[in-house]
Amino acid sequence: xxxxxxxxxxxxxxxxxxxxxxxxxxxxxxxxxxxxxxxxxxxxxxxxxxxxxxxxxxxxxxxxxxxxxxxxxxxxxxxxxxxxxxxxxxxxxxxxxxxxxxxxxxxxxxxxxxxxxxxxxxxxxxxxxxxxxxxxxxxxxxxxxxxxxxxxxxxxxxxxxxxxxxxxxxxxxxxxxxxxxxxxxxxxxxxxxxxxxxxxxxxxxxxxxxxxxxxxxxxxxxxxxxxxxxxxxxxxxxxxxxxxxxxxxxxxxxxxxxxxxxxxxxxxxxxxxxxxxxxxxxxxxxxxxxxxxxxxxxxxxxxxxxxxxxxxxxxxxxxxxxxxxxxxxxxxxxxxxxxxxxxxxxxxxxxxxxxxxxxxxxxxxxxxxxxxxxxxxxxxxxxxxxxxxxxxxxxxxxxxxxxxxxxxxxxxxxxxxxxxxxxxxxxxxxxxxxxxxxxxxxxxxxxxxxxxxxxxxxxxxxxxxxxxxxxxxxxxxxxxxxxxxxxxxxxxxxxx
Amino acid sequence: xxxxxxxxxxxxxxxxxxxxxxxxxxxxxxxxxxxxxxxxxxxxxxxxxxxxxxxxxxxxxxxxxxxxxxxxxxxxxxxxxxxxxxxxxxxxxxxxxxxxxxxxxxxxxxxxxxxxxxxxxxxxxxxxxxxxxxxxxxxxxxxxxxxxxxxxxxxxxxxxxxxxxxxxxxxxxxxxxxx
Numbered sequence: 001x002x003x004x005x006x007x008x009x010x011x012x013x014x015x016x017x018x019x020x021x022x023x024x025x026x027x028x029x030x031x032x033x034x035x036x037x038x039x040x041x042x043x044x045x046x047x048x049x050x051x052x053x054x055x056x057x058x059x060x061x062x063x064x065x066x067x068x069x070x071x072x073x074x075x076x077x078x079x080x081x082x083x084x085x086x087x088x089x090x091x092x093x094x095x096x097x098x099x100x101x102x103x104x105x106x107x108x109x110x111x112x113x114x115x116x117x118x119x120x121x122x123x124x125x126x127x128x129x130x131x132x133x134x135x136x137x138x139x140x141x142x143x144x145x146x147x148x149x150x151x152x153x154x155x156x157x158x159x160x161x162x163x164x165x166x167x168x169x170x171x172x173x174x175x176x177x178x179x180x181x182x183x184x185x186x187x188x189x190x191x192x193x194x195x196x197x198x199x200x201x202x203x204x205x206x207x208x209x210x211x212x213x214x215x216x217x218x219x220x221x222x223x224x225x226x227x228x229x230x231x232x233x234x235x236x237x238x239x240x241x242x243x244x245x246x247x248x249x250x251x252x253x254x255x256x257x258x259x260x261x262x263x264x265x266x267x268x269x270x271x272x273x274x275x276x277x278x279x280x281x282x283x284x285x286x287x288x289x290x291x292x293x294x295x296x297x298x299x300x301x302x303x304x305x306x307x308x309x310x311x312x313x314x315x316x317x318x319x320x321x322x323x324x325x326x327x328x329x330x331x332x333x334x335x336x337x338x339x340x341x342x343x344x345x346x347x348x349x350x351x352x353x354x355x356x357x358x359x360x361x362x363x364x365x366x367x368x369x370x371x372x373x374x375x376x377x378x379x380x381x382x383x384x385x386x387x388x389x390x391x392x393x394x395x396x397x398x399x400x401x402x403x404x405x406x407x408x409x410x411x412x413x414x415x416x417x418x419x420x421x422x423x424x425x426x427x428x429x430x431x432x433x434x435x436x437x438x439x440x441x442x443x444x445x446x447x448x449x450x451x452x453x454x455x456x457x458x459x460x461x462x463x464x465x466x467x468x469x470x471x472x473x474x475x476x477x478x479x480x481x482x483x484x485x486x487x488x489x490x491x492x493x494x495x496x
Numbered sequence: 497x498x499x500x501x502x503x504x505x506x507x508x509x510x511x512x513x514x515x516x517x518x519x520x521x522x523x524x525x526x527x528x529x530x531x532x533x534x535x536x537x538x539x540x541x542x543x544x545x546x547x548x549x550x551x552x553x554x555x556x557x558x559x560x561x562x563x564x565x566x567x568x569x570x571x572x573x574x575x576x577x578x579x580x581x582x583x584x585x586x587x588x589x590x591x592x593x594x595x596x597x598x599x600x601x602x603x604x605x606x607x608x609x610x611x612x613x614x615x616x617x618x619x620x621x622x623x624x625x626x627x628x629x630x631x632x633x634x635x636x637x638x639x640x641x642x643x644x645x646x647x648x649x650x651x652x653x654x655x656x657x658x659x660x661x662x663x664x665x666x667x668x669x670x671x672x673x674x675x
Binding site: 049169170174180184186189219220370390391392395396399400403404410416422423426430432448461 | 500503538553556601609653662673
């Protein structure tokens with residue numbers, strides 16, 4: 001592993017295209033992350049087509065840079081405007097915005113940059129350390145375990161979906177159903193194709209992702225035009241950038257704690273950064289000697305969750321790269337990109353494409369360094385990006401969605417698929433149905449179906465095969481607990 | 497709650513109808529065999545999922561029904577305490593652009609995208625994209641900044657610049673095939 005890693009460092013740093021695209025990815029990632037409403041998922045979805053003409057190493061370096069940098073970018077609008085650019089920046093807003101109002105916006109940005117850098121490297125370190133071990137262990141997993149793992153991932157995604165769990169399950173089941181459209185991989189029988197020739201080869205993941213996360217957001221954004229005219233952009237002025245060293249030093253333990261929490265929770269399929277940052281924030285408040293400062297501009301309340309947020313990038317890559325199970329919607333997009341480039345994530349990726357895996361690690365490290373440098377150098381100009389007008393942004397994302405979905409197969413059919421799923425995503429938003437489980441279902445569908453059917457065939461139709469193998473039993477038990485816990489919890493509260 | 501119950505009812509009915517139709521189609525199709533546990537065929541998972549969606553759709557309809565029943569029970573007591581909200585002077589006109597956007601902008605975008613995508617093989621990517629971006633730029637400008645309509649030209653120049661940027665970035669720079 002060390003040899004391959006050194007080879008990858010040499011490869012990445014000797015190729016100007018990889019370096020250039022990583023830098024470009026960082027700049028675009030920060031800019032898109034800063035814009036409220038455009039999170040990492042949408043940034044990745046709309047920039048994905050840029051990678052189609054690139055080789056796999058450059059493409060993944062670019063996307064990983066976008067992912068890592070947009071994760072940081074979300075905190076900028078949270079601090080400068082009090083509007084979290086991403087869901088996981090909510091806690092940064094709680095502490096950063098009061099600091100901004102007190103004239104310490106620049107220092108708050110530096111705290112966020114510091115936390116992001118420390119967390120990013122903790123996540124990367126644990127990814128490099130644990131991913132090869134998990135990949136080796138994953139070779140021992142059989143169909144039953146893979147099917148159980150997929151069911152657990154989907155159950156968790158439904159459980160953590162905002163709003164009702166039922167709607168999360170509906171979304172996941174719909175995604176799984178979409179994955180079954182087209183030719184059956186085991187018997188080569190066409191199914192659910194509605195007589196449409198193009199559907200026989202199944203639904204492409206990329207147009208669905210671009211539609212659900214890109215186009216649906218454009219439609220939602222248009223529906224909110226004129227409603228937030230009262231947002232005060234004039235506050236975004238930055239004076240002093242660097243905080244006192246003594247103050248920064250006190251936040252080091254928070255950054256380490258946040259990094260560990262972020263990596264481990266980020267690695268859990270479907271739980272992800274928003275949950276991790278809330279846990280990290282609560283932890284910092286609990287451990288603080290002055291908990292009353294929280295909510296009024298406590299630096300640990302920025303550094304801990306920001307570290308956690310960025311560590312979750314490395315954490316989320318662990319299940320995606322080792323098992324082919326995406327940890328969050330962003331890694332689902334990344335997984336789609338890998339498939340476009342002919343790479344299937346999973347244990348075999350580590351064995352057959354070791355150099356690619358190592359160069360992905362190196363690219364992530366490079367992206368963290370570049371994000372830190374660019375964020376520090378450009379902090380004073382961030383306020384300008386936040387002011388990018390809707391009249392430019394929303395139609396441009398619409399065009400990018402069209403270009404992106406066309407570029408997958410040079411086919412207008414994929415563009416129509418994107419548009420249909422844009423409308424579906426918008427309608428799902430109106431109905432309160434979360435979109436992320438649908439994408440998870442679509443990505444995990446083939447894994448679930450193949451392994452479920454294989455396990456049943458091997459066991460000659462005996463469904464107890466899922467509870468007689470210890471790992472599979474454990475995973476199924478967790479999934480069942482997750483499903484029934486809300487009812488038990490409600491019962492317990494009622495009886496009290 | 498009424499809005500939520502109504503949304504749940506509509507969602508439930510849509511899911512019930514769609515999954516019912518899907519299940520009928522899956523089970524009806526001759527070449528497609530309904531799989532058994534020992535030898536699960538190609539329709540094993542789809543039919544399992546359609547049954548699940550059917551059940552969840554029914555659960556949503558049921559939940560909406562219970563919510564409506566609760567609302568009906570509460571209605572009488574609430575009626576006596578309810579006070580009408582009268583909009584303040586100027587409020588309606590201030591909100592009109594936002595209300596218009598909320599209702600009509602999303603379907604208008606879908607319609608314009610249909611026209612944009614359909615017209616691309618005829619007009620070409622550059623012309624169609626410029627027209628699409630300029631149209632929306634002007635419209636959003638009018639919704640957001642009605643007090644300065646003389647600045648509309650900016651939206652058109654921006655549309656031209658963005659079109660050029662996209663062609664340069666995707667077409668010339670990255671060689672991504674443009675529609």
